[in-house]
Amino acid sequence: MLMQWLRGVVLVCIALSAGAAFARDLPQFTELVKQNGPAVVNISTKQSISPREMLPDSLQSPETDELFDQLMKRFFERDGGGGGKPFDFDSSSRGSGFIYSQDGYIVTNHHVVYGADEIRVKLNDGRELPATLIGSDKRTDVAVLKVDATDLPVLKMGTSAPLEVGEWVLAIGSPFGFDHSATAGIVSAKGRSLPDENYVPFIQTDVAINPGNSGGPLFNLAGEVVGINSQIYSRSGGFMGVSFAIPIDVAQGVIEQLKSKGAVSRGWIGVYVQEIDANLAQSFKMxxxxxxxxxxxxxxxxxxxxxxxxxxxxRFDGNPVANAAALPPIVGNTPIGKKVAIEVLREGKRETVTMTVTELPKDPKDAKASDAKPFLTTPVVGTLGMKLSDTEAGVLVDEVIGEPARSAGIAIGDAITQLDGQAVTAVAELQSIAAELSVGKTVAVLVNRGGSARFLAMKIEANARE
Structure with a gap:
């Protein structure tokens, strides 16, 4: 009985000792928050909204409904008689930011201050100052403000490149307006590409980020800023364990350009790229x-x-290109006018080509694609599980009737312009190329879909060529 009791005491002591050791291994954020909290600010904005903008779509009338338009116009006018000006309704929002330099430059998100008529910055010491927007960049979601103050506390800028998945990070901000709230977590992933955010390889974390945290700093354990908290993935509008921060390595170049000229210039080479999966890699002999x-x-x-x-x-200008998402930030950060070497895999062989990087147009979509041509159909012919017809844009897919087209993801309306690395301008050419393909071989098919080109991987099956 005594031995059992002693054994239990020993086990408890071991568990307590292990727990204490585990606790000692956990990071302590108290000093980090004390040292860096004073340089984190709360940002509030006001924006005037017209009465019509306040109406939900279901209440906004079509252009032909003049009677309803007139009624709403009179309702929202001051004197009710049609002679006054519409009321101005103020919409307010809150976000976070941090002091970048002692002379009053402050960094936050573009979406925090976009469209604001008035911006105010609340400092840690209680002062609330009006701020001027120096510049804002939608593509990276970075904005720079300026307040009239000197000798302000500043944060130390770090680098996001050495961050590793699993590393501890800390955020300070104002979620829901609660000033100087600190939350911690780990780096969940790096180089995340989000829809319509091609120029930012986001840092994904599980740090609790909520409305109001946007624009606040993300710290490593050395107290250095490694990111700017920007977005969350949420189905509820609140934190769900997936947050995204702009790497400080990307943001700093943007910040300096905004400070110096109020806008951002980016490198551009004029290509659309896509990811390579295992099937496409096989088709390109990779x-x-x-x-x-x-x-x-x-x-x-x-x-x-x-x-x-x-x-x-x-590789682009000496930088390895791991995937399609990695290329736009590399190109965007390349100095305009620089001649660069690009290593490519072309028809199974490595080659190096050179070109000069130019400035990204304000709207790259205005540039003309190399394969944009009108459709002009001729009689339908079947091959590779498709019914096809000749067009001036390539070979038009009129119907998907079987394999291998169905598994490849080919759709009605696609224009096939290349098969197995060979240009296709007519159904007869496609049939000739298809007849030489070995059963079981995976080949790349280039299609034009809705004005955009895309490669698909197609595995040739027996009896599929006719």
């Missing part, structure tokens, strides 16, 4: 998926004479 596959080359872009559809960009 040992593994890597690089950025050139799906479309802009006729007026710098790459028009250097790159071809089907090239796989492996």
């Amino acid at each position: 040992s593994k998926p890597e690089g950025a596959l050139v799906a479309q080359v802009m006729m007026d872009g710098p790459a028009a004479r250097a790159l071809n559809q089907g090239d796989v960009i492996l």
